[in-house]
Amino acid sequence: MNPLVLLTIGATLLACLLVVFGVHAYAAGRAQRAALVERLSASGEPPPTGRTRRFRAVDRRLRGTAFGRWVEVKLATTGLDLTPGEFLVYVLASVAAVWLLSAAFLAPFFGPVAGLIGLWAANAFLNWQRARRTERFINQLPELARILANATQAGLALRTAIGMAAEELEAPAGEELSRVADRLAVGHSIEEALGEIAERLPSRELVVLVSTLVLSARAGGAIVGSLRNLTVTLEQRKETRREIRTQLSQVTVTAYLVPAIGLASLLLVNAMMPGALDRMTGAFIGQTAVLVSLGFFALGFILIRRLSKIDV
Template sequence: MTELPVAWIIFAGALVGFAALALMFDGSGARHRRHAQRLAGIAGPSAGAAEAAMRSIRRRQGPEAVGWRAVAARLLPGGPALADNLEMAGIGMRPWRYLALFTVFAAVGGLAVLAFTGSRPLAALVAAAVAIAGPRLLILVLVERRRAKFLLQFPDSIDLMIRSLRAGLPVDEAVVTVGSEGGDAVAPEFRRVADRLAVGQTLEDSLWRSARRLAIPDFDFFIVCLTVQRETGGKLTETLANLSDILRRRLQMRLKVRAMSAEARTSAGIIGSLPFILAAALYAANPTYLAGLFHDPRGQIIVVAALASEALGIFTMIRMARFKI
């Protein structure tokens, strides 16, 4: 019995370590370096445009937290960005109510596991996982769906803006037009930009405020195009038309990659769910057969090791099947 808490501590520490490594090494530093290298490459023929793009990207990145505070802010479900994430996910709920709802879910899940297995450490671990990881996972899933829908509608919204500009409207009025006539995923963001313009904010600041919340590279390209065009002059409609074509090609490539990786994602889902399906089938056929895994300390250590191995395998398969374009 004395070895059991040590096993649970090792398991919890391994999960936290995997999550921290996945969040810290997400490629954001390399992405910033690639931006700087690409801008340096075009600085020769058009130094003014490169400098304008560099200022815009610095404004997009903004101040970033470092150290353990940044890791804690990304792991914990709360934080100042929770309200923006809820709005982005389309959840019409205040942050404290959202967290309170998952607290109730965590308590119910912990009690269910305790009644099912009789293991207090396992019940506490399940309750902690639901309370900490549950809010973030739901928001991540809903936000990714919203972003995917935004990417599908964004090229059409740029075309709508191009038609407005060719009709003689200024850029600010074209943004208002997209906010009123764009798709259901794009129009709310442009309406927020139009509201900020109405209270006196500049177009660039208003767009970058939305970009920091959306975190979509395609939207960043759009803002950089507007910024460079305002700095250097020229025909904005032609620039936006080229951008719309590029974004459609990126979308086609993204969908092609998703189709090519569908087999890997399906295999990951099947392999990851098989142990739980088999355990449920064995428990339904003979409940006493698996009783030792939950009531005997050695069986609980085996369960901990199996869950840790399962979590590591699922994490590895997800990372292998994920491609960024």
């Protein structure tokens, strides 16, 4: 028989065999997924379907740029369930809305100014969300140290103790420790896995905890006693931070009232004398005066925030 015919028949049989194996694997995967969904539905937990992502084309193109990667890293530290494409579209839509509203209610000159302030506000929102998540994580550190100490005293390995803490603690500590447990499961070292948490949620308390765990994993030692002493220290620092935040609450409100007073004064002037802002911003000297006044309001806000910021 012709060798070419034999080769064709062999390739056809091999392709048919691969198709059979592929169909079998697909059917087995479908059956496993159906069983998993049925088991989760019986236990009352939501099935792993996930949220439908919007603006996929924008997200795909944005992730290929340096700006998109920066936004992705920024969103990862905030814990927001948003993709870079969704965040960009929402920010641009909000900036356009603020631009149009400012131009309609104040004057056309305030449209671009409001747009720039909107872009700054988007970045400030991410920073605030990150600081808020970091603060929540710091408040969970005493409980985390206590769980690790109890698990280590019971004879469990540090990797097992971290997985146990990830299951018992709520977000954000539970989510971050789940990432650490996943990385440890695929072969990452404890220093690398815990170091990523310190980079995403920077704080002195977390750095001390990570250093204690890394040193104990490297050189051994009385990790239980160290974690129990660290638990007491973290509790004391937690109370100190709460007292300082309470005492500085009035100063914080004052910092936000400064720009609010400036915006309210503009609205008041435009309400008392309709068209005054149009006439004022129609000349170069009026535009300069508005920009200088906005700069002073922003400087007052920054200075008050700096003066009221106390690192513990």
